[in-house]
Amino acid sequence: MQRKQEIQEIVKNYIGTRISLDDLDEEINIFEEGLVNSLFAIELMTFLEKAFAIKVGMDDLDMSYYRSIHAIADFVMRKEAEGVV
Numbered sequence: 001m002q003r004k005q006e007i008q009e010i011v012k013n014y015i016g017t018r019i020s021l022d023d024l025d026e027e028i029n030i031f032e033e034g035l036v037n038s039l040f041a042i043e044l045m046t047f048l049e050k051a052f053a054i055k056v057g058m059d060d061l062d063m064s065y066y067r068s069i070h071a072i073a074d075f076v077m078r079k080e081a082e083g084v085v
Contacts, residue, residue: 007076008070011073014051018040024069027068029067041066048072048076060075
């Protein structure tokens with residue numbers, strides 16, 4: 001569980017540099033709320049690849065993986081467990 005919290009904090013800090021929200025809830029859907037757009041999604045995927053040494057492939061383009069900080073952390077943990085770099 002500690003790893004998930006670490007990932008969430010890193011992602012939250014990154015998203016916080018792009019949007020101005022005092023307290024970004026880990027469960028809020030950042031796309032439905034209009035906080036970010038599809039261009040940001042591409043930037044986010046690039047950030048995740050670099051920050052966590054994972055590879056985001058064509059099969060990973062499902063936006064549900066990136067809808068919230070919680071979902072992003074789950075995605076990163078799954079990719080780390082797969083050992084796909």
